[in-house]
Amino acid sequence: MFKPPSYKILPRQGDPRKFAQHGVTLEGYIPVSELNRIVDATESSEGEVTVNLEFTVSEERKKVITGTAGAELSLVCQRCLEPVIVPIESTISLAVVWDEEEASNLPKHLDPWITGEGVADLYEMIEEELLLSLPAVAYHQESCLDGDLYSSGRPVEVKKEKNPFQVLEQLKSSPKS
Numbered sequence: 001m002f003k004p005p006s007y008k009i010l011p012r013q014g015d016p017r018k019f020a021q022h023g024v025t026l027e028g029y030i031p032v033s034e035l036n037r038i039v040d041a042t043e044s045s046e047g048e049v050t051v052n053l054e055f056t057v058s059e060e061r062k063k064v065i066t067g068t069a070g071a072e073l074s075l076v077c078q079r080c081l082e083p084v085i086v087p088i089e090s091t092i093s094l095a096v097v098w099d100e101e102e103a104s105n106l107p108k109h110l111d112p113w114i115t116g117e118g119v120a121d122l123y124e125m126i127e128e129e130l131l132l133s134l135p136a137v138a139y140h141q142e143s144c145l146d147g148d149l150y151s152s153g154r155p156v157e158v159k160k161e162k163n164p165f166q167v168l169e170q171l172k173s174s175p176k177s
Helices: 016-022 036-041 100-104 122-133 166-173
Strands: 025-031 048-057 063-076 083-097 111-114
Touching: 016 048, 016 063, 016 083, 025 122, 036 122, 048 122, 063 122, 083 100, 083 122, 100 111
Parallel strands: 083 111
Antiparallel strands: 025 048, 048 063, 063 083
């Protein structure tokens, strides 16, 4: 993946509230190998996640983080069970909050990021956003299996059984003596 010269490894920790007050923008990348839950959910620890984050204070006076995180991750194709590279793109729109009560009062367009005072783990937040963006099922876009494997062989003929009530039908229609 091409990285402009200005892209550096994103710092692991930072104070999101101070970043928002100062209008900080972070651009960089994270080695996939640093994101343990992503490594566990994928087939490889190779690659990088490119990240662009803007920390601001919204009109509602909320500390807000917006941006994107993207990577090309190796997942298991659910058709052929071989690795497939899937582009993952996550749009981040979070508000930094202290607790669940404050989180429940957020506008609908913001998701909460509950953090304590001081520094927070930015990698953990980005990892969570990427995990939410993983597809439920990964597969190759082109056909990765022989089409004959999709059928179960020759068509099965359904043998029509004799109706057990046919005898009763005959008795019903015969004249009574």
